Amino acid sequence: MRWLGGLSDHVRRIFIQEAAEEKEHEHPEQFQPPPPPKKLTPEEYAALPVVECRHLTKIFRDPRTGKDVSAISDINFTIEDIPRKGEFITMLGASGCGKSTLLNNIAGLEPHFPPTKGELLIKGQPVGGPGPDRGMVFQSYSSFPCYTILENVAFGLKLQGVAEKEREDIAADWIKKVKLGGFEKAYPRELSGGMRQRVALARTLAVKPRIILMDEPFGALDRLTRWEMQDLLIELWEKVEATVFLVTHDIPEAVYLGDRVFIFSPRPGRLIEIVKLPRPTEKAAEMQRTAKFAEIVNEISRKVEAADSHA
């Protein structure tokens, strides 16, 4: 990991998969190391949920005031492992209700991880820190500025020890899939915001994570670019069959993308309601202009407003 020196903390933490093993934990009283894996038959393993979240609670201590801030409280949900078909979870809730805290806990990223109370299991194993089974896409463009697009997309594969030629081929393939063919040798500064988020998508998907965590990934994009990105995300997600958790403040985006929409109360965030929705049948720009879609958006908006009064 020494060769990551000189990079910003934000960029570093995305890639540092070995952090959990390398670092002394800051809250030893909270951290439970995972027990040794139990021997399971392939059938038993396949039947395990992808993610199980039990009574997850996170309380931060404000270092200036010494006061406790309760970010999320008693969050419970299960994501079943559906063969050849992942699930798309979108998350809605007021600013500060703990959506990023929950996402970062699933990612195993400090300081949100570890939780103060509760348990997070991935295929039956407690989350012990970051891992290559989980990939994260942030709102801000988190590419390495001094690396080309090809090098950025290949970076996670390099961390996994994939040989140079193979990782360049895989990266070039993903660059084409996110419709950036021809930009392999460009640098992030030469790309628009939408294009840089495509790089982030390619970089995340190239390592084939089981779980994709997206924190307001299209929040900085205009409506048309956002729709294009939603279409691209659906297209790619159908190829990778991962479980996706996507945080957004855009209710139409949550409705369009989500198989299930999780609605949270204001801080401390509690999971107030889970709404099941059908998969999109048309392109984002067409479907999101229909009266039927507007009706569902209105219904979800009312639920979000109701959750807002759950303080």
Ligand SMILES: Nc1ncnc2c1ncn2[C@@H]1O[C@H](COP(=O)(O)OP(=O)(O)OP(=O)(O)O)[C@@H](O)[C@H]1O
């Ligand atoms: N590192 C931290 N240290 C202390 N408090 C924190 C930390 N990170 C988050 N919090 C607090 O936890 C609460 C939840 O924050 P979080 O960022 O998870 O909310 P959010 O739902 O993602 O908000 P937004 O929609 O604005 O992104 C907030 O009150 C925040 O101040």
Ligand SMILES: [Mg+2]
């Ligand atoms: Mg957030």
